[in-house]
Amino acid sequence: MGDQTSTGTMKGPGLFLAQFAADEAPFNDLASIARWAADCGFVAIQMPSWDRRLFDLETAASSKTYCDEVVGICAEAGVAVTDLSTHLQGQLVAVHPAYDQLFDGFAPAEVHGNPAARQEWAVRQLHLAAAASRHFGFDTCVSFTGALAWPYTYPWPQRPGDLVGTAFAELGRRWRPILDAYQEAGCSICYEIHPGEDVFDGATFEMFLDAVGGHPACAINYDPSHFLLQQLDYVGFIHLYADRIRAFHVKDAEFRPSARQGMYSGLQPWRDRAARFRSLGDGQVDFGAIFSALATIGYDGWAVVEWECALKDAEAGAREGSEFVRRHIIPLAGRAFDDFAESGGPSSAAVLGIEAGDR
Numbered sequence: 001m002g003d004q005t006s007t008g009t010m011k012g013p014g015l016f017l018a019q020f021a022a023d024e025a026p027f028n029d030l031a032s033i034a035r036w037a038a039d040c041g042f043v044a045i046q047m048p049s050w051d052r053r054l055f056d057l058e059t060a061a062s063s064k065t066y067c068d069e070v071v072g073i074c075a076e077a078g079v080a081v082t083d084l085s086t087h088l089q090g091q092l093v094a095v096h097p098a099y100d101q102l103f104d105g106f107a108p109a110e111v112h113g114n115p116a117a118r119q120e121w122a123v124r125q126l127h128l129a130a131a132a133s134r135h136f137g138f139d140t141c142v143s144f145t146g147a148l149a150w151p152y153t154y155p156w157p158q159r160p161g162d163l164v165g166t167a168f169a170e171l172g173r174r175w176r177p178i179l180d181a182y183q184e185a186g187c188s189i190c191y192e193i194h195p196g197e198d199v200f201d202g203a204t205f206e207m208f209l210d211a212v213g214g215h216p217a218c219a220i221n222y223d224p225s226h227f228l229l230q231q232l233d234y235v236g237f238i239h240l241y242a243d244r245i246r247a248f249h250v251k252d253a254e255f256r257p258s259a260r261q262g263m264y265s266g267l268q269p270w271r272d273r274a275a276r277f278r279s280l281g282d283g284q285v286d287f288g289a290i291f292s293a294l295a296t297i298g299y300d301g302w303a304v305v306e307w308e309c310a311l312k313d314a315e316a317g318a319r320e321g322s323e324f325v326r327r328h329i330i331p332l333a334g335r336a337f338d339d340f341a342e343s344g345g346p347s348s349a350a351v352l353g354i355e356a357g358d359r
Contacts, residue, residue, distance in 0.1 A: 008300030009332045010291070013325035014044035014082045015318060016249065016306045021051045030054045031073050038078035040315075041322030045074065046142070046304045049084045049129050050106075057084075057125065060132035067135040081136065082302040083247070086129045086143040087192065092122035093174050094146030094198070119174075126178050134185040140247050140301065141182065142190045142221040145171060145208060147198040164207075171198055172211025175218075183217040190221035190247035201230060202237055209244075219246040222294075223306065224285050225253035229263060229275040235289045242297035249306040250325055252283030270310040277308040279317035280324040287328050295330040303329060 015037050026032035033054065037045050047070075049057045059066045074081050088106040095103050095115065104112040111117040126143070133141050149167035152159050182189050191208075193199055199208045205220065212218050222245045227234035238245060255263065255275050265273040277283070291303075305321040307314055 008298075010248075010294060010299055010303050010329050011082075011301065012044065012303030012329055013042050013250075013322045014046055014080075014302045014304040015040070015042040015322070016046040016048075016085065016304050017054065018048040018051070018085060018087070019307050020314065020318070021048065021054055023053070028053050030070065031077060034074045034077035034079050037318075040319045041326070042079060042305075042318075044080040044082045044302060044304070046082045046302070047084050048088075049086050049125070049132070050088050057128050057132060060135060061128035062131070064135040067132060071136070081138075082304055083138045083140045083142060084129050084133055084136075086126055086141060086189075088144075089122045089125040089129070090143035090189075090191075091146050091197075092118055093126070093178070094148050094171055095119070096148050096151050098151055099147075123174075123178060127181050130178075130181040130185045130187060133182070133187045138187055140188050140190050140219070142192060142247050142249075144194060145175070145191050145197045145199045147196060149198050150196060150200075153200075167198060168207050168211045171208060172213075175208075176212050176215065179212055179215045179217045183215070188217045188219040188246050190219045192221040192223055192226075192249065194223070194226050195230070200226070201232060202240060205241070205244075218244070220244045221247040221249055223249040223251055224287075224290055225249075225251040225277055225283070225308075228253045228283070228285050229255055231255065231263070235286070235293050238290065238293040238297060245294075245297070245299060247301055248294065248299065248303050250280060250287070250303050250321070251306045251308060252278045252280050252285045252287075254278050254283040273310070276310040279307065279309040279312040280305065280321040282309070282312065287324075291328040291330055295332060 017033060020027050020033065022028060026036045034045060047055050049055060055070065071081060092103060092106055100115055104118065107118045107121055111121050129141055148170060149164055152163060179189060191199055193201060193205055199205050209218055220241055222238065224234040227237060253276065257274050261268065261274045263275050265275055270276055303325050305325060307317045307321060309317050
């Protein structure tokens with residue numbers, strides 16, 4: 001896991017499969033999409049746990065043999081599996097009623113129109129993913145927190161004074177037992193800090209962390225694209241939350257404010273927004289600074305491309321993305337650059353002019 005005592009080099013490039021899975025070959029079964037990812041230059045894939053075209057979460061939770069088979073299929077194709085994504089299920093742990101109809105589509109038809117049943121289904125899914133992660137031997141799982149307070153992010157009309165505190169207390173109450181299950185499985189939940197979730201920046205992550213009692217399994221899936229669009233210091237964020245960053249989505253974005261629109265441009269089509277996602281290298285994110293900062297804090301987890309772009313073809317973006325990540329990963333040095341000048345001579349005390357009697 002990425003912390004300040006780690007000395008390993010970041011792993012990658014990996015690819016999040018969620019945006020590529022489809023009903024057409026080669027994107028409709030695990031063996032085919034894994035071979036395609038390897039052909040694009042990726043050495044690993046991140047598995048969307050909800051997509052039964054690629055993966056059966058129920059079986060993975062109950063059968064280590066099945067998990068070993070998944071690893072074997074991927075290895076034969078030339079890729080590893082980084083971890084599981086539970087973004088869609090995590091979203092459903094907390095849903096404001098305004099979004100009930102829109103988010104029903106993330107859940108099976110039998111729980112549509114029944115928010116309590118939908119939430120119960122989502123929580124069970126997350127527990128299944130914890131069991132599956134144990135079978136795989138994963139130490140991370142990436143997810144969303146869901147949202148109760150998001151519709152009130154802009155404080156108009158004026159909010160009740162305790163609304164935000166009440167929302168985060170409830171969010172923490174719902175997540176603590178899930179985090180306990182992941183801790184028992186030897187795994188962290190790495191939340192993608194993302195607009196639309198109650199945890200969308202550093203301040204709200206701290207509020208959530210407080211609400212779950214500083215839980216050791218509560219971690220961050222670092223994605224700078226969402227921070228650039230909020231005009232947040234995304235490099236400083238790495239140093240501020242170094243001990244909680246345990247996953248990394250490599251995604252680009254651009255912010256092009258104009259006389260007509262700024263960051264609140266979400267009612268426009270993606271191509272027309274001032275704030276929009278781009279393929280790696282086509283946006284404004286300073287990945288040189290990001291990879292240097294992650295190397296500095298000792299992050300040795302996976303660098304996983306999450307492809308989203310308002311303009312470029314997906315397959316072109318994937319192939320370019322694998323090489324982009326490969327160029328940016330910094331192999332950590334095994335020795336200091338100035339070791340050649342080591343004199344091997346006097347002691348530190350002698351160099352400082354400290355006599356034995358002075359100490």
